[in-house]
Amino acid sequence: MYEPMLAGLRILDFSRALAGPTCTRMLVEMGAEIIKVEAAPGGDLTRHTAKFRDNSDRSFYYVQQNRGKKSVCLDVRKPEGLALAHELVKHVDVVVENFKPGVIAEMGMGFEALKAIKPDIILCSISALGQSGPLAGKPGYDYIAQAYAGVTSMIGDPDQPPYVPLLGLGDVSTGVHGALAILAALRHRDRTGRGQHLDVGLLDVYYHCHEMNVITHSGTQGRVSPQRAGRHLTYMCPAGVFRASGGRDITIMAFLHHWKDLCAAMQRPDLAADPTLDSDPKRLERRAEVIAIIETWLQGFADPAEAIAILEAHNVPCAPVLSVAESMVEPHLVQRGTIRTIDDPLAGSFEVPGFPLRFSDFPEPLPLTAPTLGQHNDDVLTGLLGKSEEDVARLRAAGVLLERNV
């Protein structure tokens, strides 16, 4: 076997919660060394959530996001704590943070301060609305950026308030964007010797997901301005979520050439031959009628799986709308490792999503364990910074270093 993909990279990670830890989660799963600095006394905020086992104070959320990272728990408000953080910077390639913009500089760890310590340092700052612009200072979360990005407005029915997806689509994607920016900046550093400050915001990440909406408004000079429009696409048809029998739903994408396949699946050669339905624009004009035809057909099956089998036999792109519980036992996800079981020394074994990137040279995920709070204080201070055992004991006694078995 070979060394892991990103062997030799070392990253100092001040981030907490979701977007920042996702960034370093992506990197640690590929073999980078992540030194996660957690603020004494509580550590990462997420250590206090999702404690699902009565006999354990261990957070499932923390474990999921931080497997394989090293935890150093420091009080950086104490001068000695800050000095240790500065010393660590000398030994790493990259620093990651997701404080509110400006906070890392106030802490004495802004890009200029870091450059003075290590001239080729890369600082990746992750935030909701970005490091620049009039709203940069606002407190932000995923849904705040989603609202400003015009994304929330595209979910739901036009005559009702919109919905938010109940999962961290923006936070997680932003973490991945941050990891991409870091590897690009490292490639540049390796060639030029120059470090950089990276600015990755959820707002920008959400915004470039508008593959049609911005250009449609711009291209039509506002004559067509995208709005939420229910459960179906507005520029191709049929494409969306259809109600089947038993309160179940099926996603069907039967635009373009798929329409004829759908008509065959429904045994409706009359529809396939109908010249008033032979293109997406024509079907869009009769969208409600097209949807009703499909839903009536679907509801004729007592078991929605029968309808899906027929659609699949005709190569119509379709999928059952699975609940989270169903997704966790769907054979495709299980066999592919999209869902996986991990073993945690404190919380026991449980399921988490798989690593989303697959590399032919590395078919098996690395065996990673989430750290307890401050678990690597000793290792990192003596091993990397060359402190003595006595130094470490003194810092611990002074409340600069902290450890807890959580």
Place this chain on the structure above:
Amino acid sequence: MYEPMLAGLRILDFSRALAGPTCTRMLVEMGAEIIKVEAAPGGDLTRHTAKFRDNSDRSFYYVQQNRGKKSVCLDVRKPEGLALAHELVKHVDVVVENFKPGVIAEMGMGFEALKAIKPDIILCSISALGQSGPLAGKPGYDYIAQAYAGVTSMIGDPDQPPYVPLLGLGDVSTGVHGALAILAALRHRDRTGRGQHLDVGLLDVYYHCHEMNVITHSGTQGRVSPQRAGRHLTYMCPAGVFRASGGRDITIMAFLHHWKDLCAAMQRPDLAADPTLDSDPKRLERRAEVIAIIETWLQGFADPAEAIAILEAHNVPCAPVLSVAESMVEPHLVQRGTIRTIDDPLAGSFEVPGFPLRFSDFPEPLPLTAPTLGQHNDDVLTGLLGKSEEDVARLRAAGVLLERNV
């Protein structure tokens, strides 16, 4: 100035539509050279959509996704076309494709075939449900993967069918995941000399966005199984979309310590002092009541902007739910470059989303122009492959190469 971030990287791109072209769009914006192979005679499918100017056959969609790439238009079903594609492989670092799994191998361009041509080649295969597992062969689109991932099921009201967000959240994020996998594999190749086959699927990308849902089901052994639950989070409160006056909506995230700030903004010290509302679990038990209090307060302002100003003055995380049209003129997005105007030689000037990664050494985006179909046939064949003008003319006459000014 320095050479662009990814100068020196050359990528052969067979992908079309959205996820694959997003992957190479990320790389070209950082200075990689992308040779986009488009299938004769039509080219990328998206060339046929979003032609918003009456006097032009130019697709706004294509332009947005393909600025800066070189277009080679080839008929790879002809042996000479396939031979040219194989020759190109010798000169690139990476090949990107997003055909249905198996198709690239049938075309004679699978990983083994590519390795025989260039031993350290990296092939990035992007798909909906991945290259492995029982469902890998299904035709797939964003919403198909979203349905299998349990994501669609988390959007909407529990007693109604779910909604799909009307934009390409999964496709775009998957392209970014692909770009990350490529840069990681390049780092590995540079160190070890080994190429790799990368498998990046929308399903896996969507799945690891479940920051709480999978572990909640798993951790509670199914006692709590996440379901869609309307416009508000189910594990913190208040957090979601609130209806203000005039049919406008405001996203407010006022859980944890933000609750007291919200109470102050609403001038409700009684709520802040209420011991039955002093934690998220307690507020969740009275969620409907909490939401009603906030919405009643919001609806007391004729102009929702007044409510937002008061919330901001009290540091409550909040945002107006902007339409796409509003987002395009919001000063923060404009000043930050989250929305930008591009000039296209055929379509004229129009707005597209900005590049979501910011690098301090490269404050200005590269000046990129989308190619016409086959625009770089000559350049690439004579410049890179060393063909003569006569060879090119012969291949053009034989229908192996094609150019059109679209």
